[in-house]
Amino acid sequence: MNILNHIIPLDFENVIKLPDSHKWNDDHRSPVCRFPHVQVPLIDLASPHAASLIRQASEEWGVFQVKSHGIPMSLLNQVENQTRRLFALPEKRKLLAIRSPGGSRGYGMARISSFFPKLLWSEGFTIIGSPVEHAVQLWPHDHSSFCEIMEECQEEMNGLSEKLMSLMFCSVGLTNQDVKWFKPTNVCKNPQQRVLHLNSYPACPDPDQAMGLAPHTDSSLLTLLYQGNIAGLQVHRENMGWVPVQPVDGSLVVTVGDLMHIISNGRFKNCLHRAVVNRTNHRVSIAYFYGPPRDAKVSPLMKMIDTDHHPLYRPVTWNEYLHIKGTYFNKALELIRLNVDTKLG
Numbered sequence: 001m002n003i004l005n006h007i008i009p010l011d012f013e014n015v016i017k018l019p020d021s022h023k024w025n026d027d028h029r030s031p032v033c034r035f036p037h038v039q040v041p042l043i044d045l046a047s048p049h050a051a052s053l054i055r056q057a058s059e060e061w062g063v064f065q066v067k068s069h070g071i072p073m074s075l076l077n078q079v080e081n082q083t084r085r086l087f088a089l090p091e092k093r094k095l096l097a098i099r100s101p102g103g104s105r106g107y108g109m110a111r112i113s114s115f116f117p118k119l120l121w122s123e124g125f126t127i128i129g130s131p132v133e134h135a136v137q138l139w140p141h142d143h144s145s146f147c148e149i150m151e152e153c154q155e156e157m158n159g160l161s162e163k164l165m166s167l168m169f170c171s172v173g174l175t176n177q178d179v180k181w182f183k184p185t186n187v188c189k190n191p192q193q194r195v196l197h198l199n200s201y202p203a204c205p206d207p208d209q210a211m212g213l214a215p216h217t218d219s220s221l222l223t224l225l226y227q228g229n230i231a232g233l234q235v236h237r238e239n240m241g242w243v244p245v246q247p248v249d250g251s252l253v254v255t256v257g258d259l260m261h262i263i264s265n266g267r268f269k270n271c272l273h274r275a276v277v278n279r280t281n282h283r284v285s286i287a288y289f290y291g292p293p294r295d296a297k298v299s300p301l302m303k304m305i306d307t308d309h310h311p312l313y314r315p316v317t318w319n320e321y322l323h324i325k326g327t328y329f330n331k332a333l334e335l336i337r338l339n340v341d342t343k344l345g
């Protein structure tokens with residue numbers, strides 16, 4: 001298959017029947033959990049118990065929802081509107097902002113697509129640092145409202161991510177001092193840390209055989225996701241299977257990424273998740289990937305290591321890890337895992 005087939009999405013506008021290229025079989029569409037009462041924890045950040053609830057959810061699930069998170073609903077609505085405005089553009093115009101092969105910014109199908117035999121029923125737009133360069137291609141005369149809203153979103157999501165990181169670390173006995181390294185001293189120097197990714201899942205004529213976003217874990221420390229009020233996100237929980245994450249008005253989903261799993265020396269679970277599609281509603285979601293400065297070495301934190309807990313992973317930078325992930329996908333963590341026997345030997 002041509003490499004561009006994994007970048008250029010289908011022109012969903014004109015499709016009335018699910019093409020074979022997008023038809024997933026049952027092996028890839030394993031069913032949802034049979035217990036409807038099993039739900040991802042919803043945590044009120046205003047609660048005095050927030051930190052310990054977050055710790056518990058991160059250890060058991062690797063995912064939780066948060067409310068009272070402080071990001072104004074009006075901003076989330078505006079971000080959703082701008083996202084819909086972007087994906088409603090004619091395909092020809094969106095292709096002007098297409099991601100280059102090997103690149104990571106711009107319009108296209110999610111990078112993970114090439115690791116699966118079938119194509120995804122979705123399109124995405126990745127913003128790293130400033131959105132201006134690509135926004136100008138989409139709206140030559142009228143890009144400022146999009147840029148202002150996305151930049152404000154990056155700012156707010158970044159602040160909330162830092163707050164959540166502190167809560168998670170406090171909950172396992174670390175101080176802010178222990179984790180200073182992941183905060184850039186000057187954000188302008190680290191625009192690379194501000195990764196905002198917009199997803200679009202058009203209504204689908206045959207949702208049971210399609211896949212919006214295939215199962216994956218995120219390569220971040222944490223990911224914040226706003227999914228509006230249309231369901232679609234599912235998280236995998238051992239022994240239970242795929243658990244749908246019910247949208248809760250104004251709340252955000254927080255998933256633990258691979259890097260958080262690494263620095264917590266395996267204590268926090270990186271969450272396997274996917275997005276399914278539906279017949280009637282065009283769903284969009286907004287994901288903020290929070291990570292450390294790109295060239296900072298990330299490794300299991302000292303305080304997570306003792307004679308009973310040997311370091312499980314070797315140090316990597318975010319850049320290096322993204323590269324490994326882009327080449328080996330779900331084998332990436334295994335590839336940086338230290339061999340415990342040789343350590344002991």
Ligand SMILES: C=C1C[C@]23C[C@H]1CC[C@H]2[C@@]12CCC[C@@](C)(C(=O)O1)[C@H]2[C@@H]3C(=O)O
Pocket residue numbers: 104110111112113124126195197216217218219220289322325
């Ligand atoms: C900083 C990131 C995180 C990336 C790669 C790079 C830019 C875009 C992100 C996503 C967004 C969509 C899902 C994902 C799995 C994908 O295909 O591209 C993500 C990936 C990752 O978490 O690995």
Ligand SMILES: O=C(O)CCC(=O)C(=O)O
Pocket residue numbers: 197199213218225227232233234273274275284285287
């Ligand atoms: O759309 C969703 O619910 C999931 C999006 C996601 O997992 C991602 O962007 O990494």
Ligand SMILES: [Fe+2]
Pocket residue numbers: 216217218223273
């Ligand atoms: Fe994800």
